[in-house]
Amino acid sequence: MNIQTYMQDLGRQARAASRLMAAASTEAKNTALCTIAAKIRARADELLAANARDLEQARADGLEPAMIDRLTLTAKGIESMAQGLEQIAALPDPIGEISNMKRRPSGIQVGHMRVPLGVIGIIYEARPNVTADAAGLCLKSGNAAILRGGKEALHCNQAIAACVREGLEEAGLPATGVQVVETTDRAAVGELITMPEFVDVIVPRGGKGLIERISRDARVPVIKHLDGNCHVYLDDAADAAKALPIVENSKTQRYGTCNTAESLLVARSRAAELLPAVGAMLAGKGVEMRACAESLAILRSANIAGAKLVEAQESDWSEEYLAPIIAVKIVAGLDEAIEHINRYSSMHTDSIVSENYTRAMRFLREVDSASVMVNASTRFADGFEYGLGAEIGISTDKIHARGPVGLEGLTSQKWIVFGNGEVRK
Template sequence: MTESVLDYMTRLGKGARAASRVLARATTAQKNIALQAAAEALDKARDELLAANRLDLENGRANGLDEAMLDRLALSTKRVDEMIEGLRQVATLPDPIGAIRDMRFMPSGIQVGKMRVPLGVVGIIYESRPNVTIDAASLCLKSGNATILRGGSEAIHSNRAIAVCIQQGLATAGLPAACVQVVETTDRAAVGALITMPDYVDVIVPRGGKGLIERISRDARVPVIKHLDGICHVYIDQAADLDKAIRIADNAKTQRFAPCNTMETLLVHEGIAAQVLPPLAQIYREKGVELRGCARTCTLLGNAVLAASEEDWATEYNAPILSIRLVDSLDEAITHINRYGSQHTDAIVTENFTDARRFLTEVDSSSVMVNASTRFADGFEFGLGAEIGISTDKLHARGPVGLEGLTSEKYVVFGDGHVRT
């Protein structure tokens, strides 16, 4: 193209800002029609989608993408089914926009409350998985936000084919095409432009590896909803039920190794360690999990465990490796988690009410759990319908981010000619 990348991105930004004004006042019915029509369009365009995806996969192989990357990139009939189902589910979620709450009379006579509103324009930067295009577009659309989607260059043909279907949905509902825009250039400068246009973009949601997210957070001139590390803990309290403890510590580590909500460090009260650790070590051994323990864990488990280094406590393995530490008290467990954790998801296994209550209050993480596996930390499991990401930040949205995280609230004031004196 003869247009510069900056000019191109500015054009997208201006279009998105204008579309966001229309979308902010779109009816719930309009938004749902767009989502349902996009689902139908996807269903009818299966051949085109798979053909576009094959092109991406061929290019990916030619460019030497590894198998894990190719797997994330690949669309199957099942994955297209899931995208269609995802659109329909978002259509059935309650519309958060326009809800007014807590209109209360003040001593002055004015009535004050809050109205939920869209953020405006959301920029999404992501890698490989084409289904993110649907997840992001559908959540943003339902929450009344215009979206600019910048997927990985390796998925460009798939993303373009998906975008065509979304455009059909928007057209059916009479909504502007610029409500959802896919960045058509694979030039990396497009990302740099997208994250530095505060006039046209209200928030950036990066999804991908830690390197990408750190780079974007550092360079962005607009707010970023982000997720960095997932160093999650399970703490088996002295008052834990043995059966629940084993079940949860097993599931939190072994159900899947790669996700961010998988346990990386197991903390065990020394008063229950001799009962709970040997059977757990047996399970981990059978499932091929390498154990790295503190000195006391090593003494207890012998050669079933390697010695953990200081670095282990601060490491997100995303792999079949688990660090284990014995603690003398709940206080020590909480201190460990607040020091080494990533404020993502941490669980206590206990039958003791007071210990549970203290853990919930004092562990400073986006999701805190009692007697449940850390693997539940997920927008779908939390009832959000879907998620655009998980935030490990404290401001705005914390934990799994669904429709509400893509909105804000403004104050609404009703008067009858009231003036301030």
């Protein structure tokens, strides 16, 4: 098979299908979503069998345990895929919504209509549930989708894709509204990201290496986040009773997520008071602290049992550990905190703990990240927690979608004009 021809064919079909998806009624889209959910439930055994084939191959190929873990589909995982689709069906349909209409002196009425982006290309790695989630989000937002999952999940993805295709058809929508790339040839990705005539935007989900490669080579816009180096800053006016649980939750609730805090900044005036307690809590959870010289001295003199203390290197300020490790730095105050964050943060999520109104508001305004918080855990940076109802990913770009991306991030707003024969003077 010629990969270029194959991908161009998928693209052409997606472009054609996107017109029908854009014009589809809310009812047809919701029927499709619920039908797909029902099929996924009904075919749980088939999906598990397909997953077993993928797992067998993955073990034979010597994939690492973390990858095997992400690849593994359980009965519970299948049920939550189905529920996820039903939840998407229950969300309001964003498409066709007219807003901001204003009458202009010329007599025309001008405003916005929300419309799909067109064709979304989604590139992801092991997790088979992304196939159902991404299909559901693209479908509800009136887009056509081309899904390119990892080759390690091929059989399972194909089994899910069959449910999606049949669900679309039974609802009277084009089966090509969601297509799964059926070749494992890596050249397919290269084609997918360089067909601006057929694909409007690429959403890559996976490791930093994958996303950097795609961003560099893509000829279409990419909605992405590279990494999550999130900060908690304990201000001079931090409430100690809030500081401890916020650091604990931000760092230790889950180590592997992008909204986990990787750096702790502490105002100098509070370091001697706050660091021993924070250090004891982190040590109790087995979190290694990579501390600046000044904070290291305070932490050492606190004699915390079992504390893993290491002097921080310059590289620690930029690191996304995704592990029980945290960088710790004492700063002079708000200005240095903001400067440090704007320099080293990945522009994902940063939080200040402070009772001082003016400093809290300055932090909100001046920290240049997708999510900026006052007195809350960085772990809240999430589509469900923000009330989006679903999430295709989190963007650390400033253009188009920023932070958690839900259905709206897969749409754009065009201008519409209602006239009555007006002409320009």
